Amino acid sequence: MRYEIQLTIDYTYESGSDRGRNIVRLLPCFIPGVQHVEQARLIATPFPDEERHLIDFFGNSASHLVWHNPTPAVSFSIEAYVERLQGDSMHDMSPPLVSLHKELIASRSLHPESPHHFLGPSPRTGPMSAMTAFAKDAITTSHSTLEAIEAVGHALHREMKFDAEATTVETPPSEAFEKRHGVCQDFAHIMIAALRGVGIPAGYVSGFLRTFPPPGKPRLEGADAMHAWVRAWAGQTMGWIEFDPTNDQFAGTDYIKIGHGRDYSDVAPVLGAMRSAGGHDSVQTVDVIPLDH
């Protein structure tokens, strides 16, 4: 499936800001055989005084943008053409959950793909006993790792209500979980904490979802904004798989990935703000238009 992606995020500042520095992660990434980027560009307004494009630890492309002078407003927009292919078939080759730990120990590496980065606490997802207990209830000892991941995702989707108004980007996952509602970011963080709680390495994926559903299918939740889902480690052979707890499905051709990290803080679309006395406001618009019919 080919897509045209249009996104704009506008920030306005109450009182004019001093120098600004942002790290922006908005461009779709290239995944051989899965996601091919035909064209992608990022435009920041006003034109930044400095611009550097780096690859971060997890392999995401990160644009460092710097403004030397005060600006009352900044806007980021992207335009991209991406082809999303059907990846390998989801044949379950994962180990039984009970023996995942052995494979984990055998993986002696600090490489960005190593599962070890995704098991301990991360800035936005510390250990949360309520989510661990929830995950334990959702799985059985006979589950394979893949089945366990799916079971936790299903259970969360059953339990949690999608509510675009209920939480903000700063709401801690524990609060969203307690109230059993939230947006895709909350769903993802809660699932990450739940999976880590039962020993499954899990991370956060940032990206887009197609805005217009295929004919006869319902519109997906969260399609009018940027989206987030989960990647989980299903053992040495299967590696990383991606699951979307908000829509209760594995991430297929409806999903366009930007990047991943341990949680939101590693792949936030726009990091950093202007040095400014007052508050700021932001507005986001996204369109992900399928080009094939």
Place this chain on the structure above:
Amino acid sequence: MSQDINTDGLREDLFGSYRVTPGVADELFDAKGNMRPVWARFVHRFQHLSTYEIRTRFERGDQYLRDAGVFFRQYSTAPLQERAWPLSHLPVILHETEWTTICAGLSQRADLLEQVMADLYGAGQLVSGNHLPAELIAGSHHWLRPMVGVTPRGGHYLHYLAFEIGRAPDGRWFVLGDRTQAPSGAGFALENRMATGRIFPERFPRAHMHKLSNFLNAFREQIESLAQGAGGSPAQPALLTPGPSNEAYYEHTYIARYLGIPLLEGEDLLVEGGRAMVRTIDGPKPLGALWRRIDASFADPLELDAQSHIGTPGLMEAVRQGNLSMVNALGSGILEMRAMMAFLPRISEVLTGAPLALPNIATWWCGGAPQRDYVRKNADRMMIGSAFAVDLPFDLDATTALGGEFRDGAQRPIADWLEEEGASLVGQEAVTLSTTPAWEEGAQGDHLVARPMTVRIFATRTAQGWQFMPGGYARIGRSPDATALGMQRGGSVADVWVVSDKPLDQKSEPKRPHRRFRRPEDSLLPARAADNLYWMGRYIERSEDALRLFRAYHLRLATTDNPADPRLRQLNQYLKGYGHNLTQAVPDSLIERLEAARGCAAKVRDRFSTDGWNALNDLLSTSQRMSRSAVPGDDAARAMSVLLRKMTGFSGLVHENMYRFSGWRFLSFGRALERADTLASILSYFAGPGAPQGSLDLSVELADSVITHQRRYRVETNRDTVMDLLALDVNNPRALAFLIHRMHELARALPNAERHGRPSQLVRHLLKMETECTICMPEDITPEWMTRVRHNIIAVSDDLTAAYLR
């Protein structure tokens, strides 16, 4: 139970209570109970002092520390509480031969740590080769992912280290902890040495001790060479502090001043074009090296810990682009992780082919089944705690188990804990530290007691290898319990003397090449420091103005004894408008102003003389004391006079002793501006057209110009004489014209006072005001004229702020 010691020839009153525990090494007595030769001569001399003399000498040391303003910040109690430096007056004495052996071992260890650091942020072979568990590194928030693949400028990660070492029962030294993140204490070591110099000033022992200063000279050279940019472009080093609320802030100010490098906070910096710069009153200036005293993850809220309020966005990028050296490299905190101790002995063999010359505290990571079993079986002689913690072993917290019991008395069996959370736990052999003499004041007289101790050794990289500070710093326990060493727990700190048998010929110490004298440029002034100096000037003046007003009020109250007196009412009403409550003899509002002035001074202590700082503190504490006792009327008036004299003392110190660098100009500008504003306000209120009888006299009195007025005009006050003297006279230091002229002069001496042949906006503004005062006649001064002056004063403050203070 205690071991026999040979106390022949020792004074019973001093040594009668000194107990050496069997199975514990002692610094003073060897294993056979005989005094160690390195102590003998010192003890012999010490014994000849009377107890009275000993106390007097100790008091002299404490007095030095108080005068020097040495304190450390105590956490957890009332906000920003400061505590006197807890000096244990007796030194720890070590022989230079033993010291050399220790340093050789630490040198090997420092090189090893550098190699581990390079691997953890480079090839990662220690993990892939199964010498370090991946989960420990990846699970620690001190391992900073943005640093992976970044090679530090100059090639080295570590430049300045500290090691906490202790002596085991068998007499050998071992390492309790590596301090690689931002080791503190070197400044305190210097102060320890200064204080013990007051206590034991004689040629013996002083001539036998190795000096501490060479070490800091070597370190200064190291950071200066690190600061040199590519192609030798000029850039300077600086010290980055978390700010006044940090427990070691005093040390930061002290050592920055000692090394002659600027003391900066995160908001003083910005990163532009991949270079770290200081925001100065003269625009951004490049920095080449930062001796950071903040944890690495706080250094950059953009790429590291987003919660940090003490960092600078972009610092990581300056490091990545190779434009900024960090002492030590960001991410060095990973080496402090407790679990690291479990693997270092093996890593040493793997990387260098040699065992550690100086062992570290025996440590087992409970993630491995055999180690976990071992810890469980030996739990009664273990400290069990977080594998990821970076505290020293004796800084136990509530979730640490010692000797098979939880510190907080939790009910859970240790075995279950190990089984469930083993991968995040380590067991460390319970420490048995050596004891050393400490002075104890007791009901039965003062005497020496044996207390546990650890020694902290500082190391700096030099072109010739690692160099160590010879002594200076030991921690002494408050009780025989080895876990009561931390200062936050009431432990104390002692000087460490590394001594030679013969007097050291100080001349034979390595001499540095003599550099040709060059008068240095004015050091750069960070905008934030200038801002604090400016506001300190304003708050000081605001306090002084209030003091004068209060004195006038209470004098009048004392002479009329009639609160309904119209002039008293007028004064009262005026003061109320500024938030002063005159039912209090020393209003809270005055103390708040002085506190604000002190708060500003505290942020620029590195630029402030100790005398000035003490004078300011004295002013504040005197007013606090007076506020508890003074009563309105005559008593309060006298109190105000005392405070005014103290205020004048402080101003004199600033005026007579402070070097005329830019900082002084901002301080003076603040005072002049505030004084002008108060004066304009007083003239508007008390010398306006409708002011009641006698209020003209009052304004002259408030401006401290009564005698001048009598001498110059020889008539009763009238509006014209008052306006002439207090508004338009350029020779009266308490006249608007004088103050505006003063601000004008100061503004002209600031950087960029003129650009492209044109005066700056600030200078233009002041020039206009000055001219207006010059051409104005007393009768021209209307209330509107005065209002315009006050508006202009505010505008001048805004100009100054916009041009220099952000």
